[in-house]
Every structure is written in C-alpha cells, then in structure tokens.
Amino acid sequence: MIDTGFTLSWIDYTIMIVYFAFVLGIGWALKRYMKDANAFLEAGRSMPAWVAGLAFISTNLGALEVMGMTGSGAKYGMLTTHFYWIGAIPAMVFLALFMMPFYYGSKARSVPEYLKLRYDEKTRGLNAILFAVMTILASGISMYALAILMEKVLGWNFHLSLVLSAAIVLAYTYLGGLSSAIYNEVLQFFIIVIGLFPIVLLCMKDLGGWSGLQEQLAPIVSAKGYAPDTWTTTWKYTGSATANPLGVEWYGIFAGLGFVLSFGYWCTNFLIVQRAMSAESTTAARNTPLIGALPKMFIPFLIIVPGIAALVLMNTPGKGFALPLNEAGQPIWDYTIIMLLKQYLPAGVLGLGITALLASFMSGMAGNVSAFNTVWTYDIYQSYIRPVTGDKAADSQHYLKVGRMATIFGVIVSIAAAYLASLFGNIMDFLQTIFSMINAPLFAVIFLGMFWKRTTGHAAFTGLLAGFLIALIHHGVTFPVGADTLVKGGWICKLHEYPVEMAQNFWTAIFAFTTSAVVTVVLSLLTRQKKSDEDLKGLVYSLTPRMGVEQVPWYQRSTTLAILVLTIGTILTILFW
Amino acid sequence: MGIDIKFPIGLMFSILGLLLSLFGIFTNGNSELYTRSLGININLWSGLGMLTFGLIMLFLAWKSKKAKTP
Numbered sequence: 205m206i207d208t209g210f211t212l213s214w215i216d217y218t219i220m221i222v223y224f225a226f227v228l229g230i231g232w233a234l235k236r237y238m239k240d241a242n243a244f245l246e247a248g249r250s251m252p253a254w255v256a257g258l259a260f261i262s263t264n265l266g267a268l269e270v271m272g273m274t275g276s277g278a279k280y281g282m283l284t285t286h287f288y289w290i291g292a293i294p295a296m297v298f299l300a301l302f303m304m305p306f307y308y309g310s311k312a313r314s315v316p317e318y319l320k321l322r323y324d325e326k327t328r329g330l331n332a333i334l335f336a337v338m339t340i341l342a343s344g345i346s347m348y349a350l351a352i353l354m355e356k357v358l359g360w361n362f363h364l365s366l367v368l369s370a371a372i373v374l375a376y377t378y379l380g381g382l383s384s385a386i387y388n389e390v391l392q393f394f395i396i397v398i399g400l401f402p403i404v405l406l407c408m409k410d411l412g413g414w415s416g417l418q419e420q421l422a423p424i425v426s427a428k429g430y431a432p433d434t435w436t437t438t439w440k441y442t443g444s445a446t447a448n449p450l451g452v453e454w455y456g457i458f459a460g461l462g463f464v465l466s467f468g469y470w471c472t473n474f475l476i477v478q479r480a481m482s483a484e485s486t487t488a489a490r491n492t493p494l495i496g497a498l499p500k501m502f503i504p505f506l507i508i509v510p511g512i513a514a515l516v517l518m519n520t521p522g523k524g525f526a527l528p529l530n531e532a533g534q535p536i537w538d539y540t541i542i543m544l545l546k547q548y549l550p551a552g553v554l555g556l557g558i559t560a561l562l563a564s565f566m567s568g569m570a571g572n573v574s575a576f577n578t579v580w581t582y583d584i585y586q587s588y589i590r591p592v593t594g595d596k597a598a599d600s601q602h603y604l605k606v607g608r609m610a611t612i613f614g615v616i617v618s619i620a621a622a623y624l625a626s627l628f629g630n631i632m633d634f635l636q637t638i639f640s641m642i643n644a645p646l647f648a649v650i651f652l653g654m655f656w657k658r659t660t661g662h663a664a665f666t667g668l669l670a671g672f673l674i675a676l677i678h679h680g681v682t683f684p685v686g687a688d689t690l691v692k693g694g695w696i697c698k699l700h701e702y703p704v705e706m707a708q709n710f711w712t713a714i715f716a717f718t719t720s721a722v723v724t725v726v727l728s729l730l731t732r733q734k735k736s737d738e739d740l741k742g743l744v745y746s747l748t749p750r751m752g753v754e755q756v757p758w759y760q761r762s763t764t765l766a767i768l769v770l771t772i773g774t775i776l777t778i779l780f781w
Numbered sequence: 782m783g784i785d786i787k788f789p790i791g792l793m794f795s796i797l798g799l800l801l802s803l804f805g806i807f808t809n810g811n812s813e814l815y816t817r818s819l820g821i822n823i824n825l826w827s828g829l830g831m832l833t834f835g836l837i838m839l840f841l842a843w844k845s846k847k848a849k850t851p
Contacts, residue, residue: 405820
C-alpha cells in the first residue's frame with residue numbers, strides 16, 4: 205500500500221452508503237417495467253433527450269477518463285483540452301446532425317445491426333464479435349483499476365472491492381437493464397460534477413485564481429524547456445512538435461485527434477451511440493449528443509485545471525503536495541486527482557469526492573455491461589444461435605431471459621478479465637492498443653456506407669480488415685521514444701521513432717482510416733452492389749427522404765442546439781488559444 | 782420509462798445536502814478539520830449548494846408530475 209494518508213470517517217462512509225442505496229433503489233424501482241427484451245435491452249426507446257444526453261456524456265466520464273485527464277492536465281497542461289474541444293465536440297455535432305437520423309431511423313437496435321442492414325452478415329458478425337470481446341475486456345480493466353485504487357489509497361481489500369463493486373453493478377443492471385444503467389449514469393454525472401467541484405474552487409483560491417496559476421507556472425514550465433505559457437494555451441505552440449509537450453503538430457492534432465480518433469470513437473462506438481438510440485423520438489435522438497456536448501465542453505475546467513494546479517503544488521515546497529512514485533521513481537500521474545482530494549478536502553466533502561470516483565468507475569462498468577448484453581443477445585445469439593421463431597411474445601420473453609443471463613455472464617467474465625489484468629498488465633495494455641485500432645476503420649466503413657450508396661458489403665468487410673491490418677503493421681514498425689517493452693510498438697522492426705506515444709497513436713489511426721477508406725472505395729467500384737435502392741432506404745443519405753422541419757419549438761431543434769454548441773466551443777478555443 | 786429520474790436525484794441530493802450542512806454546522810470553528818480547505822467551512826457551503834440543487838430537482842419533478850395528472 206502506498207501511504208497516501210487517507211482516513212475516512214463515519215460521515216464519509218454515510219455519504220457513500222446513501223449514494224449506493226439510491227443506485228440500487230433505482231434498479232429496484234425499474235424492475236417491474238422490465239417485461240420484455242425491448243424494455244430491458246433498448247430501454248423501450250423512451251428516454252427524454254436530456255436524460256439520454258447526460259447518460260451519453262456520463263458513460264464517457266468513466267474513472268479512467270477522470271484520473272487520466274487530471275494526470276494529463278499536469279503533464280500537458282491546457283493542451284489536454286484538445287481531447288474535448290477539437291477531439292469530441294465536432295464529432296458529437298456530426299453524429300447528431302448527420303448520423304443519428306440513420307442509426308435511429310433504420311430501427312437498427314445496435315451498431316452491428318446497422319452494418320447488417322446496410323452491408324451484410326459477415327460485416328456485422330466481425331464487428332459484433334470484436335465489440336463483445338472488447339467491451340468485456342474494457343470493463344475488466346476498469347474494474348481492476350478500481351480495485352487497485354481502493355487497495356492502494358484506502359487500504360481496502362483488493363478482492364473485496366472487486367467483487368463488491370461488480371455485485372452492485374450486476375444488481376442494478378440485472379434488475380433494470382439499460383434503463384437502470386442510463387438513469388444511474390445521470391445520477392453519476394451529477395455526483396461526479398458536484399463531488400469534484402470543491403477541489404476546483406479550493407485549488408483556484410489557494411493559487412490565486414487563473415492569473416495566479418499562470419504566474420506560478422511560468423518558471424516551472426520554463427525549467428522544462430518550454431515557453432512560459434505553454435501549459436495555459438492550447439494551439440499557440442502547436443506549430444512544431446518539439447515546442448509543446450504533446451509532441452504533435454497542429455495538423456496531427458487536427459487530423460489524428462480531431463478527425464480520425466474522435467469521429468471513430470464518438471460516431472461508431474456502440475457504447476456511446478446506444479444512449480442516443482434509447483431516446484424517445486428522432487429529434488430526441490439527434491439532440492442527445494448535442495445536450496451531452498454542452499457539459500462536455502466545460503469538463504476540462506473540472507478535471508484538467510486541477511491537474512495543472514497540481515503541477516504548481518508539486519513544485520512549491522511549502523504546500524506539502526507530492527504524487528506517489530512508481531518502482532522507476534516516476535510520479536504516478538493517474539493519482540493526481542486522488543492526491544488533490546487528500547490535499548484539500550476535510551472529512552465530509554472527502555467522502556463525496558471518493559463517492560464521485562467510485563461512481564465514475566461504476567458508470568464505465570455498467571455502460572460496458574449494458575452494451576455487451578445488447579450486442580450479445582441481438583447480434584450474436586439471435587443471429588447465429590437461436591433465430592426468431594414466429595411467436596413474437598414468446599420470443600421477447602426468451603430474449604429477455606438471454607439478456608439477463610448475458611448480464612451475469614458479462615460481469616463474471618469482467619471479473620476474470622480484471623484478474624487477468626492483475627497478472628499480465630502488459631498483455632492487457634497490448635489488447636487495449638489493438639482494440640483502439642478497430643474504431644478508425646469502422647468509422648471509414650460506416651461513413652462511406654451512410655453517404656455513398658455504391659459502397660458494397662464485400663468492400664466494407666475487406667476495408668475493415670485492411671485498415672486494422674495496417675494499424676497493426678504501423679504499430680509494429682514504429683515506437684515512441686524510450687519504449688521499454690514491445691507492447692508500445694516496434695515488435696516487427698524499428699523503422700520510425702515518435703517523440704511521444706500520443707503521436708504514435710494519432711498516426712496509427714490516420715493510417716488505418718485512410719487505408720480502410722481507400723480499400724473500401726476501390727473494391728466498391730470493382731464489386732457488384734447486391735442491395736437495391738429500396739433496401740437502402742433509410743440507411744443511406746441520398747436514398748432517404750429529407751426530414752421536414754422538426755415539429756418542436758425552435759430552441760429544441762437540433763440545428764439550433766448545434767449552432768449553440770459550436771459557438772461556445774469556438775469561444776472557448778479562442779479564449780484559451 | 783416508468784420513473785421520473787428527477788425525483789430520486791432531487792431526493793438524494795437533498796438528503797446528502799442536509800447531512801453535509803448539519804455536519805458543517807456542528808464542526809463549525811473546528812480549525813483543525815478545516816486547515817486543509819484553507820479555513821473555509823467547505824462542508825457547510827457544499828451542503829447548502831447540494832440542498833438547493835436537490836430541492837430544485839424535487840420541485841421540477843413535482844411540477845412535471847402535476848402536469849401529467851391534471
């Protein structure tokens with residue numbers, strides 16, 4: 205155990221217990237509505253836009269994100285906001301305006317099912333199986349991180365934390381299915397924001413506000429060999445890769461993060477898209493990502509700014525702030541947020557902060573489990589193991605049962621994956637890297653499918669594989685500076701060296717996307733389109749009747765919201781240029 | 782589906798807010814406890830903030846319930 209000097213008192217535990225009572229209570233209250241597979245796996249397509257929107261953003265606000273982004277705030281400063289303002293907002297707006305009408309309007313119940321409707325069975329199968337494996341592993345990795353955190357920081361038993369948190373997630377997703385996951389994500393969103401907010405206030409007061417922070421950062425950043433305001437600006441030093449700590453130029457950020465990675469993640473990841481698919485109407489489905497984008501733009505102030513403050517605290521001896529060190533003597537950046545909790549929060553709000561972290565872990569885990577059981581039930585079980593019979597009512601009951609079993613199975617396999625992660629950390633890192641290569645080609649294929657009716661099934665399937673293969677090869681022949689394991693790359697040969705790992709990731713994605721797009725286009729022209737225009741109605745842009753003006757007041761229209769989101773995003777970017 | 786999420790959110794934050802506010806009041810002036818938070822009674826302020834948020838949510842839940850059952 206790293207001695208972080210945490211002691212929780214009765215008030216902290218009381219707050220935690222109240223929170224978990226509500227989490228389980230929501231699951232319990234929803235139990236009686238879970239009458240068929242549609243209610244359990246798709247939330248009956250009944251969510252109001254604001255609920256789906258907050259769940260949409262909350263799924264992404266998992267603990268690995270909170271901990272990682274605060275650490276990145278200390279490591280890269282405001283440059284980390286590129287993951288938000290350029291790396292999420294444009295993709296979320298694009299998903300809302302241009303893709304949701306097809307995802308939602310096609311009546312597909314999942315992203316793999318959209319692929320089946322648009323292309324063919326093999327493309328769906330490939331995506332469904334990869335997605336199922338990936339989500340469960342991701343869930344396991346997140347559980348492992350939770351248990352290790354609880355062990356190191358609070359001194360809780362590793363196995364107990366693992367099993368207890370899994371049991372809570374299982375209980376409420378088993379009882380209330382996707383609705384329960386979504387409602388709890390909304391609750392989690394508020395507890396995360398409210399629980400972490402006192403830290404922002406206190407560290408800002410401690411350092412004399414934003415201007416005080418800038419002033420105290422300047423000498424620290426200069427000592428690292430960067431311009432004094434590198435940590436408090438976003439685009440100013442992206443003219444050359446060596447002038448900023450990310451090690452990427454502006455066009456790398458723009459193409460890699462702003463386009464390929466973020467569009468790949470936000471527009472094709474079923475975990476995310478599922479929230480918007482659960483909305484009550486087409487308009488609500490389109491508004492879901494936009495409503496999520498509004499708080500998303502301000503999350504940097506909640507998690508990145510305290511990270512930047514932590515860098516100042518670390519370098520100010522009088523503050524008594526230090527990060528725990530790993531075996532190599534390097535600070536463990538991921539623990540920045542925990543150490544800030546300890547630095548500023550007395551008993552009471554401390555319990556709230558810890559509850560917020562626990563909430564963010566469970567939010568990630570429940571999201572994975574509820575996406576897994578849908579893909580498993582509809583895209584694997586229903587397609588390959590037991591197809592629908594004629595009896596609709598009996599089928600629905602059967603698939604409800606299968607969905608419930610898949611939830612239990614998913615949680616158990618997640619626990620197994622968590623133990624696997626604790627035994628072979630490197631293998632899990634490697635798997636995660638490999639899975640991150642799936643999204644970029646998938647985006648190319650879905651994008652072409654939605655906007656070019658000529659795209660064929662054979663081309664899409666080959667495009668997916670080709671993009672993935674190129675990503676793998678690129679990762680195999682390049683490596684970041686100082687890579688000490690083959691997990692980081694260079695396991696075929698060492699052809700090219702990147703200044704930082706981030707740059708390698710960006711370029712892997714760019715290569716994968718381009719290859720996949722080129723292969724898909726070329727093969728589409730060479731193969732025969734088996735689907736008629738009638739088949740593709742509602743799935744392809746040019747073959748779908750235009751939606752008229754939405755029948756809602758002007759301020760609820762997607763275009764209005766989109767303009768609002770883009771305007772605020774632009775203002776923030778200019779303010780912190 | 783079924784329940785209005787504003788109600789549990791409102792109820793939970795009202796309870797937590799009340800709890801923290803009371804704890805803040807009882808520990809007011811305990812300078813040892815509040816050295817970390819720069820001498821600010823952060824429990825009281827957070828508690829009041831959460832209580833307000835909780836009550837607003839409860840009010841909204843009550844209002845939409847009234848709108849549904851005339």
